[in-house]
Amino acid sequence: MADPLMYLLDAVAYAGIFGILSISLNFEYGYTNLANFGKVAFFMIGAYVTAIMSSLKYPFIVNSILAILITGVIGVLTSLPALRLKEDFLAITMITLGEVMKLIIKNEEWLAGGVWGISGIAPAIVIPGLTFRERLIIQIALIYGILIACYFICELIVKSPYGRVLKTIREDELIASTYGKNVFKYKVQVFAVGSAMSGLAGGLFAQYIGTVNPYMFEPTVTFAIWMMVILGGPANNLGAILGAFMVEGFQRSSRLLKDYLNLPLDPVNLQVMLTAILVITVVFYRPQGLLKEKIKPYEGSLHKIIASKFMEVKSWIRRS
Amino acid sequence: MINWLQVLMNSIVWGCMYMLATVGLSLSYGLSRFPNFAHAEYITFGAYMAFLFLVVSNLDIYLAVGLAVVLSAFMGGLSYLILFKPLKSRGASLVHLMVSSIGLGFLIRHFLMQTFGGGIQSFRIVWPTISIGPIVTTPLLLAILIVALVIAFSLHILLTKTKLGKAIRATADNPELAAASGIDLNKVSLFTWSLGAALAGFSGIFLAMRSSLVPLIGWKVLLQTFAITLLGGVGSFYGVLIASFILGLSENVGVVILTWLGLSADYRSAVAFIILVATLILKPEGLMAVAKRRA
Numbered sequence: 001m002a003d004p005l006m007y008l009l010d011a012v013a014y015a016g017i018f019g020i021l022s023i024s025l026n027f028e029y030g031y032t033n034l035a036n037f038g039k040v041a042f043f044m045i046g047a048y049v050t051a052i053m054s055s056l057k058y059p060f061i062v063n064s065i066l067a068i069l070i071t072g073v074i075g076v077l078t079s080l081p082a083l084r085l086k087e088d089f090l091a092i093t094m095i096t097l098g099e100v101m102k103l104i105i106k107n108e109e110w111l112a113g114g115v116w117g118i119s120g121i122a123p124a125i126v127i128p129g130l131t132f133r134e135r136l137i138i139q140i141a142l143i144y145g146i147l148i149a150c151y152f153i154c155e156l157i158v159k160s161p162y163g164r165v166l167k168t169i170r171e172d173e174l175i176a177s178t179y180g181k182n183v184f185k186y187k188v189q190v191f192a193v194g195s196a197m198s199g200l201a202g203g204l205f206a207q208y209i210g211t212v213n214p215y216m217f218e219p220t221v222t223f224a225i226w227m228m229v230i231l232g233g234p235a236n237n238l239g240a241i242l243g244a245f246m247v248e249g250f251q252r253s254s255r256l257l258k259d260y261l262n263l264p265l266d267p268v269n270l271q272v273m274l275t276a277i278l279v280i281t282v283v284f285y286r287p288q289g290l291l292k293e294k295i296k297p298y299e300g301s302l303h304k305i306i307a308s309k310f311m312e313v314k315s316w317i318r319r320s
Numbered sequence: 321m322i323n324w325l326q327v328l329m330n331s332i333v334w335g336c337m338y339m340l341a342t343v344g345l346s347l348s349y350g351l352s353r354f355p356n357f358a359h360a361e362y363i364t365f366g367a368y369m370a371f372l373f374l375v376v377s378n379l380d381i382y383l384a385v386g387l388a389v390v391l392s393a394f395m396g397g398l399s400y401l402i403l404f405k406p407l408k409s410r411g412a413s414l415v416h417l418m419v420s421s422i423g424l425g426f427l428i429r430h431f432l433m434q435t436f437g438g439g440i441q442s443f444r445i446v447w448p449t450i451s452i453g454p455i456v457t458t459p460l461l462l463a464i465l466i467v468a469l470v471i472a473f474s475l476h477i478l479l480t481k482t483k484l485g486k487a488i489r490a491t492a493d494n495p496e497l498a499a500a501s502g503i504d505l506n507k508v509s510l511f512t513w514s515l516g517a518a519l520a521g522f523s524g525i526f527l528a529m530r531s532s533l534v535p536l537i538g539w540k541v542l543l544q545t546f547a548i549t550l551l552g553g554v555g556s557f558y559g560v561l562i563a564s565f566i567l568g569l570s571e572n573v574g575v576v577i578l579t580w581l582g583l584s585a586d587y588r589s590a591v592a593f594i595i596l597v598a599t600l601i602l603k604p605e606g607l608m609a610v611a612k613r614r615a
Contacts, residue, residue: 035415037422081600088355089600091418092550095357096543100593107584219539223426226419269434276423276430280403283416283423 009136011252016143017205019244020150022228023237024197027154029226030234030293031163032190033170035087038078038094039225041101042071042195044217046202048105051118051212060124060207067203068196075195076188083187098219106214117213124207139208146204147241150197154237157193166190167235220272224251227279233289242291251275286316327572329455335568336468337530340523341541342548342560343475344396344516350492350555351512352408354417358399358425359520359545361432363538366392366521367528368432371441385525389518396517397510399424404513405506425539433535441533464526471519472561479557488512492555540589544571547592551599553606562607567592 021039028034046067053063078097082090105112112118125138157163165186168176173183206212224247232243254274255267263270282289345359369391373384403424407417447458479485487508491498499505520538527537548567552559574591578584599606 029415033415035418037418081597085600085604087414088418089550089604091415092355092546093596093600096546096593096596099543100590103586103590107586219422220426223422226422230416230419266434266438269430272426272430273434276427279423280420280427283407283412283420284410287410287412287416 003133006133006136007252009133009140011248013136013140013143013208015245015248016140016147017201017208018225018228018248019147019241020143020201020204021198021225022232022240022244023147023150023154024194024201025225025229026232026234026237026240027158027197028190028194029229030236030240031158031166031170032187033087034079034083034187034191034194035091036094036191036194037091037222037226038096038098039198040217040219040221041094041098042075042198043202043205043221044098044101044105044212044214045071045074046199047206047212047217048112048118048202049199050203050206051121052112054121054207055118060122060203063207064200064203067199071199071202072192072196076192079188079191083191084184095219095222098217098222102214102217113213115214117211117216119211121206121210121212123210124204143204143208146200150200151237151241158235158237170235220275223279224275227275227282230279230287230289231282233291233293235293236289236291239289239291243289246290247275250278322576323454325454326456327576328569329457329461331569331572332565333461333464333568334571335565336464337523337526338541338544338548338564338567339472339560340468340519340526342545342552342564343557344513344518344520345545346549346552346555346560347488347492347512347557348400348509348516349549351488351509352400352404354414354421355546355549356404357418357421357542358428359516360538360542361425361428362392362396362517362520363524363527363541364432364535365395365428365524365538366518367524367533367537368436369521370525371436371443371528371533374443375441385522388525389521392521392524393514393518395428396520397514399517400510400513405509429535429539436535438535441528443529443533445529460526460529464530467522467526471522475557484508484511543589543596544592547596547599550596550604550606553608556606556608559606559608567595570595 021043025036025039028036049067049070050060050063053066054060078093079090082093106115108114123135123139124142127135127138130138158166165176165181168179168181169183169186176186177183209216228243228247229240230243231246232241233239251271254271257263258265258267258270341363344362345356348359349355366388369388370384373379373387374381377384379387403420404417407420412420445460447460450457450459450462477485479489487498487503488511490501491503491505491508495505498508524538527541544567548560548563551566552561552563571588571591575585575588578587
């Protein structure tokens with residue numbers, strides 16, 4: 001890497017794309033307790049829809065709307081059989097869905113270029129006569145624009161009465177249905193929104209990288225997104241974005257560290273092993289994540305808040 | 321002209337391999353109440369350990385396989401003792417247990433990739449072919465058949481006739497009641513996890529010897545093992561027994577149909593996905609739960 005700034009900007013762009021994925025998973029898992037272990041499938045479908053449409057010379061706006069629609073519909077269709085059951089059934093269905101989707105994309109060469117994938121995807125915003133660095137900055141502006149939009153959409157939803165229903169479903173489905181809420185309907189809607197958001201992130205990813213192939217969408221991607229949400233703090237959208245930055249930074253620095261220290265390890269293996277150890281450590285010692293969910297913020301007098309913080313720290317020390 | 325007897329033979333052999341691979345997953349799922357996604361990596365682990373002893377250290381084949389199976393059992397027991405038992409006692413949620421099991425799986429797989437390399441390895445054994453009537457087979461496939469039948473029979477004896485087996489079934493049924501009647505949950509869980517990982521390792525060795533050894537060997541049958549677990553009914557040994565042969569048969573018939581339709585034979589694992597989804601829609605509690613209720 002000749003230009004360290006470029007490496008940094010690339011990391012920032014990646015973190016933005018993964019931030020969108022992380023927010024979408026947070027919406028599903030953090031607020032509604034839907035264990036979607038197939039995030040990579042929707043990310044991949046979004047990327048491929050954008051890539052295929054782009055090779056047919058459609059503009060990015062059309063591609064991303066189509067990506068959102070298709071991933072949303074696939075999300076609903078595949079989640080229907082599992083949503084009425086416990087969360088482990090959804091997890092199993094989704095983790096296997098990712099494999100089946102990859103199987104289809106690898107085998108149907110006429111549709112998606114098989115194992116070679118699709119290359120030459122046009123970027124979303126083309127302004128002729130710019131340097132590489134300027135184009136990268138435009139990309140980052142686009143990605144962060146969408147990230148911020150997704151953040152505000154999610155915040156609006158979860159702070160509304162609708163969001164309170166979701167949190168009730170997360171805590172106890174029986175209570176939600178006792179109050180006459182159709183739990184199943186809410187879950188399907190959340191899944192559709194979450195999947196569509198991942199599809200959008202996939203579209204951004206495809207136009208940013210310019211090429212897609214099935215090997216980019218390994219289950220490790222899903223695991224990284226889960227890592228971001230769990231590390232950042234479930235049910236906290238800022239935490240999800242923070243988690244995306246931290247995991248991206250962690251993965252990049254583990255790669256750099258390997259280069260500088262000249263360790264006799266494969267960078268991918270090292271990265272995955274360290275990520276796995278980190279996630280297990282977080283689940284062990286800080287299961288609520290770095291940023292906790294804000295329940296009734298800024299209520300009560302100051303000494304009450306301090307007292308509750310003190311109790312939190314005490315209980316945390318006792319547990320670890 | 322399709323040799324249907326050969327298709328049947330292949331189905332039975334695949335059913336045996338799936339059965340060995342899945343028993344542990346289903347039993348530990350029933351006992352500890354969460355799907356262990358690292359189970360696929362016990363399969364990989366067993367295969368690589370056999371490779372280590374057989375090809376690298378050049379040991380006798382029976383000794384190598386035995387050592388690999390023992391090490392797999394050790395791996396399963398260790399992951400329960402070090403990771404899942406403390407997590408459960410801390411009151412970790414179902415999702416946290418699943419996430420950490422995925423993490424453990426990646427840790428094992430990438431550790432193996434780091435140690436043995438990510439490429440294709442081979443056991444360098446050439447199996448002679450045997451023809452029985454219209455069926456062509458190899459000593460390895462016959463060995464799989466015999467081993468699986470012996471193991472299935474001994475598991476049946478274990479689960480129905482011995483105290484330990486009865487304790488396993490009682491714990492899977494109702495952990496609180498089992499604990500109240502003096503069953504040591506820890507001992508039972510540890511035994512089940514070790515046994516399950518040992519059988520998974522065994523199936524991994526067979527899978528690797530049948531074709532070749534790659535780090536994804538376990539992950540590739542993850543879909544099948546979960547389809548069998550759900551179809552058979554979580555925690556039910558007899559369910560696994562029936563479901564693995566159903567899956568073996570439908571996959572092999574599926575391949576015949578796929579080639580007839582002119583589609584890639586890679587889609588055979590999509591058969592498992594269809595079975596999984598159909599189970600969730602039609603009978604989420606699995607096949608054996610039905611039998612239990614009627615009895």
